[in-house]
Amino acid sequence: MRRWSGKGLGLAGRVGLAAVALLLSRAVVHAQSVDANEPIAERGRYLAVAADCAACHTAPGGGKPFAGGYGIASPLGAIYSTNITPSRDFGIGTYSEAQFGRALREGIRGDGAHLYPAMPYTSYTKLTDADVHALYVYFMTDVKPVEAPARRTVLPFPYNIRATMAVWNALFLDDRRFEPESGKSVAVNRGHYLAYALAHCDTCHTPRNVMMAEMGGRALGGASLSSWYAPNITSDPKSGLGGWSDDDLARYLKTGDVPGKAQAGGPMAEAVEHSLQYLNDDDIRAIVAYIKQVPAIADAADKAPRDTYGKPSDREAAYRGLDARALVRGERLFTGECAACHRPTGTGSPDGYYPQLFHNTAVGAARPDNLISTILMGVRREVGGHTVYMPGFGSGSYVDSLSDQDIADISTYVEQQFGNPAVRVSAEEVTLIRTGGPKPLIARLGAFAVPGMIAGVLMLAGAALLVLRRVGKKP
Ligand code: HEC
Ligand code: HEC
Ligand code: HEC
Incomplete structure (x- = not known):
């Protein structure tokens, strides 16, 4: 089970009230490069890798792909991923494409119940209709059904009331598809889409406020991830990646190793290993094009770029x-x-x-x-x-x-x-x-600690609201 440590709560406390800023700063963009000859299911498979669906929906220690049962620790108990193979009894075999789309983009299950945001629908909400379609075709035709139930999520009352999520979706879910930003190149728009809707770089590299919402004003400005620190990857020449060439950045994303500069460890190594290494060169280039033009955020503590310090020892x-x-x-x-x-x-x-x-x-x-x-x-x-x-x-x-x-x-x-x-x-x-x-636990800490944590905080606050409303109704 992946787990967020106590230090994560410190993270929540560290940040201010930028949820509102986040809600207001709805830069909506979208782009895609669809090759008309590519079979739809193939494209769906590629998108599933870029979005890392298998990592969360496969149980550790040899679980069947997409059969669920992976526990994402939240402060309130483990939230288990579900079976998303096309099994009619245990998976999503009976889902229509519309239901599948709602689960991905609105966090609403086939039976109408709300999903916990441990399922990152807050990112997938930006997915285009064409990509949801390709994912649907892939899951329904290429994924083998697994006829076994995934482990059930049992949270204590009142967190087991999934309807509390509706309140929070109203506050935090920016239920909008990506739309290309005019004035930006096709590559930059495509990169923006990949970085946010699929590979979600922001979930790790953007700091969060007390409500665990990303601080829009400090996008990709660097954030603590339990024991690791996801550095500033904005275009700032000292604090960020301003001094990295496009080739350096592309190589880092593809391999996790740029000699004389940086190696990827911890959660970044996982992102490279499970997802980024499989992206095609055009998509890597698009992410690079987007990242290189992210507005600079400077930190006064950075006196020189972090890859320029030191020299060999003569000892x-x-x-x-x-x-x-x-x-x-x-x-x-x-x-x-x-x-x-x-x-x-x-x-x-x-x-x-x-x-x-x-x-x-x-x-x-x-x-x-x-x-x-x-x-x-x-x-x-x-x-x-x-x-x-x-x-x-x-x-x-x-x-x-x-x-x-x-x-x-x-x-x-x-x-x-x-x-x-x-x-x-x-x-x-x-x-x-x-x-x-x-x-x-940390060694296995990946992208999923963050959604688990968000889920926990949202549920806590949702439950608190519910209780307050009940108390308020008493004569
Ligand atoms: C960060 C972990 C994570 C990732 C990545 C993830 N999921 Fe999920 N997903 C979950 C969890 C956890 C649940 C169950 C949440 C709950 O019970 O409220 C879930 C539920 C679902 C459901 C609802 C199924 C049902 O009927 O219960 C669907 C459909 C789904 N995911 C599809 C996907 C697809 C497709 C992808 C990749 C594009 C994906 N998920 C990526 C964690 C994840
Ligand atoms: C058995 C060989 C070995 C030993 C012993 C070893 N390292 Fe490493 N170290 C490596 C390898 C291999 C890498 C990863 C290279 C890569 O990512 O391409 C690495 C990576 C690193 C990095 C870069 C990691 C990052 O995330 O950027 C640092 C810093 C480092 N080692 C410091 C140390 C220190 C300090 C010690 C002693 C406490 C140590 N190493 C002991 C083999 C070793
Ligand atoms: C699961 C969390 C996570 C995700 C997702 C993630 N990163 Fe990272 N990233 C990290 C961490 C942690 C480090 C520091 C790794 C180290 O030093 O060993 C890092 C390091 C980096 C570095 C090297 C910076 C330096 O100074 O060494 C770059 C560049 C980078 N990430 C870009 C990206 C991009 C672009 C994306 C999206 C395509 C992304 N990351 C997605 C956590 C993440």
Whole structure:
């Protein structure tokens, strides 16, 4: 089960009242590139990958594709995804295309009941009719029916009253299809559609207000995701991706690795692994075109682009002659735990499999979250059949498990030597990141923690409203 940790609530508390701003800033755009010769079901399959339907609708540990039963933790209990295979008894075999469309875009099930927003209809609401049609054809014709019920969602009263969602949809669901923005190129519009309606970059990279609605005014400006931090990816030259070439960004989305710049770990590695790597080059280019023109958001804490900090260490020669005890604690630990792969100089391996640590966004960023999380949880990313793997030092598998103080000392050394010298890491910070969720849960934390969290907050507030209304009706 994927789970949002307590720190997520801190996230909710962190943000202001921009729900209204979000509701008002309805930039509605839409674009599509339909190849008339492409079979509709094929196109639907592609869209299902771009929207990552399987990730949520397949139970972990070998569940049948789309048979449901995947638990998305909310503060109120697990919300299980349903069987969306065309089984007439257990899945959506009896759904008409109109019913399917309502489930995707309005969050209303075939029987008229409201879905919890753990199903991201708030994103899919932007899907075009043509894409809903293609998805429908794919699910009805190409997906194998699974004749088994998915695990039922049982939430305690009053959250089990699905009608509470109607109140919240009225407030938060901007039930509108994407429409192309005039004055923007076809590629930018297509990229906007892909980034928001399908790949939902915003769910991770845009900060949220107390109601867990995205802050429209800070779109893609960077947000905390439990133990990870989804960085600012606006066009700002220092805080964002202004200095990235189109090729760099395309390569990052396709592979998660741009040597001398950035590697994708945590939830971003999952997005690349399960979805983005399968997008065709035109669509990757479209996302790049869109992302590169997102209005800049600057953060005063960023003095230089995070991929420009640091240089190789010249201490390698020194290591040979030096008594290890003479090294500062962080350097000694780095030598023992990290240098075998990343080299004492921090230059990594010549083939780039072990990346360099200087000119590396996780190390150069003004916040050490992604460096600490990488040390705690490691990296595992499978792209094009190849796996990159760095072990996590958080819970001692076959590598040493390091204490919070160890990780703080290593991080501070790495920051001073290869990264942002303004950043010093304390054991308390490491504890915070470590308890952002216990390791095995965080390791699997993906896009779905966010919708789970939204669902929880919405239901809590919905229930509160209901109770208030009842109290209000008493004579
Ligand atoms: C972030 C996780 C997530 C993703 C991604 C996701 N779903 Fe869902 N979906 C859910 C959950 C959870 C439910 C059940 C919610 C509930 O019980 O209220 C659900 C319910 C549904 C239902 C209602 C079925 C029924 O009768 O109960 C349909 C249809 C559906 N999803 C289709 C899709 C399609 C198609 C995609 C991809 C375009 C998709 N979902 C992507 C989580 C997800
Ligand atoms: C599930 C959450 C999630 C989604 C969805 C997501 N990202 Fe990310 N993204 C992250 C996290 C977390 C990182 C930091 C990863 C790291 O440093 O290892 C990141 C890193 C990045 C980076 C590298 C930035 C840097 O400075 O290293 C880029 C570029 C990026 N994302 C673009 C995108 C785009 C474009 C999309 C949509 C197509 C997207 N992301 C979707 C969570 C997400
Ligand atoms: C067994 C080899 C190995 C060891 C030991 C190792 N790493 Fe890594 N490291 C890797 C690999 C492989 C990657 C991922 C490369 C990729 O994503 O393409 C990586 C990635 C990284 C990144 C970039 C991650 C990101 O999200 O941007 C950092 C920073 C890092 N390692 C720091 C460390 C530190 C600090 C230590 C010691 C505590 C360490 N590594 C130990 C192999 C290793």
